[in-house]
Amino acid sequence: MRVRADLNISLDGIAAPPVGTPEEPFGEDWGRLVAAYVATRTMQETVFDNAGAGTTGVDDAYARRYFEGTGAEIMGAHKFGLDLYGDDPDWQGWWGPNPPFHTPVFVLTHQERPSLEMEGGTTFHFISAPPREALRLASEAAAGRDVRIGGGPTVVQEYLRAGLVDELHVAIAPIVLNRGISLWDDLRGLDEGYDVRSEASESGTSHVTFTRKVTP
Numbered sequence: 001m002r003v004r005a006d007l008n009i010s011l012d013g014i015a016a017p018p019v020g021t022p023e024e025p026f027g028e029d030w031g032r033l034v035a036a037y038v039a040t041r042t043m044q045e046t047v048f049d050n051a052g053a054g055t056t057g058v059d060d061a062y063a064r065r066y067f068e069g070t071g072a073e074i075m076g077a078h079k080f081g082l083d084l085y086g087d088d089p090d091w092q093g094w095w096g097p098n099p100p101f102h103t104p105v106f107v108l109t110h111q112e113r114p115s116l117e118m119e120g121g122t123t124f125h126f127i128s129a130p131p132r133e134a135l136r137l138a139s140e141a142a143a144g145r146d147v148r149i150g151g152g153p154t155v156v157q158e159y160l161r162a163g164l165v166d167e168l169h170v171a172i173a174p175i176v177l178n179r180g181i182s183l184w185d186d187l188r189g190l191d192e193g194y195d196v197r198s199e200a201s202e203s204g205t206s207h208v209t210f211t212r213k214v215t216p
Contacts, residue, residue, distance in 0.1 A: 001139060002166040005149040005156045006066050008034045010175050013182040015153035016078075029177050036203035037063060037171060047100045058201035062171060071145025072138040073101050076155040077109040080124065086111050093124065101150075104141040106134055108155060131162050153183045160187060166212045168194070174204040 009015045010033060017027030024030070037043060041054030042063035054060070077083055085091035086109075093099065098119035105124050113126040127134060138147045149159045159165050170183065184190075194210035201207060 001071075001142060001144055002146045003135065003149065003159070003164055004070075004146050004167045004169070005151075005159065005165050006169045006171075007151055007153060007156060007183060008037055008171045008173060009153075009183050010173055010177040012176050012178060013184045014177040014180040015151070015156075015170075015183040016181040017177060018180055027180070029175075029180070032175055033173050033177070036173065036201065036205045039203075042067070055203070058199060058207065059171075059203055059205055062169065062201075062207050065169070066148075067100075069146045070101075070103055070148045071142025072103050073105045073148045073150045074134050074138050074155065074159075075105060075107055075150040076152050077107060077111070079151050079155075080107045080109075082107070082109050082111055089113075092116060092118070095122075098122075104138070105150075106138050106141075108134060131158050131164060135159075135164060153181045156183065157185065157187065160190060163193075165210075168210040170208050172206040172208060174206075 007015045017029040017033065036059050039055050040060040040063040041056055042060050044050040044054030046067060077086070080093045081091065095101075099122040102121040105122060107124055107126045108129070109126050110128050111126065115126070116124040118124070127137065129137070135147060149156050149165060156165070156168070160168065191210065193213060195213055196208065196210050198206055198208045
C-alpha cells in the first residue's frame with residue numbers, strides 16, 4: 001500500500017483559488033486550472049460518461065494513474081462541500097449520485113454526519129481525526145490498495161509535513177493565478193526526501209512527481 005497525493009496547481013503554486021459561490025464552488029479560476037485534466041479521455045469517460053471523447057497522450061496517462069490502484073481516499077470538508085452546505089442534512093456533495101471515487105472516502109470535518117452510501121461503490125465517512133488516525137482508518141478500508149490524499153491543498157500539506165506521503169504528483173498548468181492557497185507554503189526542503197522527475201505534456205502542462213527516497 002502507498003499513500004499518494006495528486007493535485008493541479010498553477011505556475012505560482014496555487015492549488016485552490018479563492019472559495020466561490022454555490023454556482024462556482026471552487027472559484028472562477030478552477031476551470032482554467034484543471035482544463036487539460038478535464039479534457040482527457042479518462043476524465044471524459046470516467047466522470048462525464050462521454051465514451052470515446054477526450055484527449056490522449058501524456059495528460060491522459062496521468063489521469064489514468066489517478067484512478068488506478070486506489071482503495072480509499074481522504075479529503076477535506078471543502079472538497080465535499082461542507083463549508084457551503086454543512087447545515088443542510090440532505091446535502092450529498094458536489095459529485096452527483098455516482099461520484100467518481102468508487103471507494104470509501106473519509107471526509108475530515110468537525111461536523112458530525114452519518115455515513116453516506118452513494119452509487120458506484122463510493123461511501124462518504126465523516127470523521128474528526130488527526131492525519132495518522134484518518135490514515136489508519138483509510139488504510140484498513142483500502143485493504144492493501146493505495147490511499148489517495150485527495151485534497152484540497154491544506155489537507156495534502158498536513159500529510160506532507162507529517163511525512164506520510166509516499167508519492168506526490170502535481171500537474172502544473174501554464175497559468176498564473178496570484179491568489180488562493182499555495183501548495184508549497186511551509187514546505188521548504190520537501191524535495192530533499194524525494195526523487196523528483198518531470199514530464200511535459202502536449203497541453204503545456206508540466207507533470208512533476210515526487211517519489212519518497214528508499215533508504216538502503
